[in-house]
Amino acid sequence: MTAAKTSLSGKNLRSGMMAGAMGLGMLGLGFAAVPLYEVFCRVTGYGGTTQRVGEAQAATIEATSQVMSIRFDSNVNSALPWSFKPEQAVDRVSVGARDMAIFIATNESDQPVVGTATFNVTPLLAGKYFNKVQCFCFSEQMLKPGQTVRMPVLYYVDPAIMEDPETKDIKEITLSYTFYRSTDEQAVDAANGDS
Structure with a gap:
């Protein structure tokens, strides 16, 4: 036993x-x-997530004669005391050509504030063809009291979008950003001069 x-x-x-x-x-x-x-x-590109590419990769893409409209949408979470809008609401671009969009942000408070942006594109299927070379959304942004800044986005739409049966008929893409107040304590402390 x-x-x-x-x-x-x-x-x-x-x-x-x-x-x-x-x-x-x-x-x-x-x-x-x-x-x-x-x-x-x-x-x-699931959920409208855009692609991030380097300058060298972007330089290998050739522009086509196909033209597409890019709409720019901007939102600010209520906890962030900023105004934020595109300089131009719609742009017409050649597929494959690099283009730049400018967004304008203003800190409407009396203290430095750090913000971070989330983004996506619609239609969602276009996400894997929308490529960002440079973007303010790649890092947190600190604005001083009352400061207004111009924030660029350098992007292109991959010509492969015209060959994909699910996306070949897309004529307009909307790039949407939402800015939130940063919860990164080190960035907030640095903005407030406490570091």
Whole structure:
């Protein structure tokens, strides 16, 4: 009977260790889910996520005779005391040609404020063909009290959009930004001169 108890004890220990390992594995997957999802969205354009490309890659793309309208949409979360709008609401661009859009932001408060922008494009299927070379949205922005800044976005629409059966009929893309107040304590402290 002692051997049976030892065998049962060993099985319970193995089962407990396997359950613990599975629990740790699930916890690890939980922490990895957000970065993995962000990579998935960037690669596939899922949810209207735009692509980020370097200057060298952008230089290899040739403009086509196909023209497309790009609309610019701007929003500000109520916790951020800024105004934010595109300098031009709509632009007509040649597919494949690099173009620049300018957004204007003003800090309407009496203190420095750090903001961060989220973005997407619609129709969502166009996300994987909308490429940003430079953008204010790649980093947090700090505006001093009353400061107004012009924020550029350098972009192009990949000509491959015209060959994809799901996107070849798209004639207009909307690039939308929403600015939020930063929760990055170091950036906020630096903006307020506390660092």
